[in-house]
Amino acid sequence: MENTLYKTGSAFEEKCSKYAFYALLLYFVDIILLGTGGLTKIGPLSTRILFFGIAGLLSLPILFRNIKKLIKTPVVLFSAAFFVWMVIGGVIGFVKGNRTDIIKSDFMGYMNLLLLPTMLVIINSKERLNTLFKAIAYSCGAVSVGAILLSFTNLMPFRDPLRHWLTDVGLCALSGMTSVAVRVFFHTGSRYMFAGLLIAFYFLLTEKGDRKRSLHWCGLMSLYIVGIFLSYTRAIYAACFVVAVAAFVFAAVSKKGLWKRILKAFGFAAACAVLFIILLGGVQKGQNLIKVAFYRILLSTDLPSSMVGDDGGLIDTSDGEMDKISEDVQLGSEIRQAKKILLSESIVKSPVIGNGLGAAIKYHPEILDRIEFEKEEEDASGDASGAAAAASANAAAIEKSLRSGYVEYFYHDIINKLGIIGLALYLAPYIWMAVTTLRAGKSKHLMVSIAAFGSISYFFVIAYFNPCMNTTVGISCYMLAMTVMNMVSGDMEKTDK
Numbered sequence: 046m047e048n049t050l051y052k053t054g055s056a057f058e059e060k061c062s063k064y065a066f067y068a069l070l071l072y073f074v075d076i077i078l079l080g081t082g083g084l085t086k087i088g089p090l091s092t093r094i095l096f097f098g099i100a101g102l103l104s105l106p107i108l109f110r111n112i113k114k115l116i117k118t119p120v121v122l123f124s125a126a127f128f129v130w131m132v133i134g135g136v137i138g139f140v141k142g143n144r145t146d147i148i149k150s151d152f153m154g155y156m157n158l159l160l161l162p163t164m165l166v167i168i169n170s171k172e173r174l175n176t177l178f179k180a181i182a183y184s185c186g187a188v189s190v191g192a193i194l195l196s197f198t199n200l201m202p203f204r205d206p207l208r209h210w211l212t213d214v215g216l217c218a219l220s221g222m223t224s225v226a227v228r229v230f231f232h233t234g235s236r237y238m239f240a241g242l243l244i245a246f247y248f249l250l251t252e253k254g255d256r257k258r259s260l261h262w263c264g265l266m267s268l269y270i271v272g273i274f275l276s277y278t279r280a281i282y283a284a285c286f287v288v289a290v291a292a293f294v295f296a297a298v299s300k301k302g303l304w305k306r307i308l309k310a311f312g313f314a315a316a317c318a319v320l321f322i323i324l325l326g327g328v329q330k331g332q333n334l335i336k337v338a339f340y341r342i343l344l345s346t347d348l349p350s351s352m353v354g355d356d357g358g359l360i361d362t363s364d365g366e367m368d369k370i371s372e373d374v375q376l377g378s379e380i381r382q383a384k385k386i387l388l389s390e391s392i393v394k395s396p397v398i399g400n401g402l403g404a405a406i407k408y409h410p411e412i413l414d415r416i417e418f419e420k421e422e423e424d425a426s427g428d429a430s431g432a433a434a435a436a437s438a439n440a441a442a443i444e445k446s447l448r449s450g451y452v453e454y455f456y457h458d459i460i461n462k463l464g465i466i467g468l469a470l471y472l473a474p475y476i477w478m479a480v481t482t483l484r485a486g487k488s489k490h491l492m493v494s495i496a497a498f499g500s501i502s503y504f505f506v507i508a509y510f511n512p513c514m515n516t517t518v519g520i521s522c523y524m525l526a527m528t529v530m531n532m533v534s535g536d537m538e539k540t541d542k
Contacts (some may be wrong), residue, residue, distance in 0.1 A: 081215030143403030185241030188234030189272030270318035299486035399464030497529035
């Protein structure tokens, strides 16, 4: 599979292309391994921005040579249209007096899309694509190893300084699931893990090699499953399940007998992962980590150590502890409910074109009367002061969250700011890729299409619960998927001629 659409000319352009590709490799490795980039950030700059700039600068000669072809590329046209609409949204935001800090944040998130033309002309061969895929796969493997090591944090004497440092540099978040078990969530690496899993599948089913090579990729797949598990993140669990099932069904329908190879490989990798998780829990003072994950999903919150036995299961607890769990779950639900109500109120004001970048949900005290608070009851002595204090604390927590302007719901957020038009333009490349993937179903490009389209589909699923598609982590995968599917489309068109 060669990207015959875009060519280099002179030896100088070849060298520029070569070093731009190295910068792109480092850009993706940086995103996966270094979280939000705080570890290598000096002032406003970080290594990620540096790699971004180097790749873009070195690609300029190739971009100028191929400019006429680029402007005819569907994904470039769709992305350019979205950028124009985003600028219009920025103007609307300034005119309406929206918060300038959020306008700036909105622009900076989507600016990552500017690297798309560079990726299209630089990743111009199957060899380069496979090299980038392997860099992503091994980076995700490193994140999984890090998650396994950090899962022992509660057994370390320096756990508190380590936890604070990891949070400060934006690398990952650690939270105690029990007195021993730890939730390890890498801000970018944990989200990329499923993409690594699909890439490993791609190599396993297409790369020619001996049994050792197959075991190599199966081993990495097991590692990714463990890393995903240790994130204890419901949105990731759900997205992995939904996209994996859809990818399996599509592959099985597209190519006869492929489903057997997929089930055999995944079954082996999953069995190894489950065995490792059981052994890992045994080493960690006999924790039943699978039971811990079950209660995390069931109760939607972390459990205090006093409620969890050595095997990870619930033990007899006081009514007060159970009430605390109920209150935590209810508070989170009330905050999300309030944000959805305020977002809906804002969206209906301008659903088609949006309210402009920087449009934040606007807090008003009446919102507290519109959400379904958990009814607080007096205790046995008839004293309602404790219930009143709890209700007041909840109201204060809700107000603080709403005033922050932070919204977890990507789709609500983009419609609020850029309207239905903005959302449609942003999803246009995804729809084009969906059509191209269906076309590739009976071709030799089946597995690479599943790896690319499956990865970005996963990101769009978790984007409902987490706004990753307007940040570097989601947009980088979006650009990668567009690059791959553009190569697939070009190769199929050449074959059809």
